[in-house]
Amino acid sequence: MTYSQRLTHGNSSDIIYLEHQIGIAEEELAKAEEERRTYESDLDQLRTSPAYRSTSATNISNEHKLVDELNKVQSMIKTIRTRLKNLQEDLGELED
Numbered sequence: 001m002t003y004s005q006r007l008t009h010g011n012s013s014d015i016i017y018l019e020h021q022i023g024i025a026e027e028e029l030a031k032a033e034e035e036r037r038t039y040e041s042d043l044d045q046l047r048t049s050p051a052y053r054s055t056s057a058t059n060i061s062n063e064h065k066l067v068d069e070l071n072k073v074q075s076m077i078k079t080i081r082t083r084l085k086n087l088q089e090d091l092g093e094l095e096d
Helices: 003-009 011-048 050-054 057-095
Strands: none
Touching: 011 057
């Protein structure tokens, strides 16, 4: 089916909607990946700092918080990637 045929059949609004949703998901993924890099960097800095070797309760608590946040972000990235893949597949089906 050609683009003009899809337009006459009303699929254009579905395509536009999916393209918009894909754009949103890509932006969310970029933000989440930047957040992940930040948590990884913060965690690395904490673990390599001279004060970390003291294994104080504060350092351990901070490490646990960073690891928890990193795990949440990684889970969110996985969810966004799955949603993005599904949206792209749906768009591909409409374009056929």
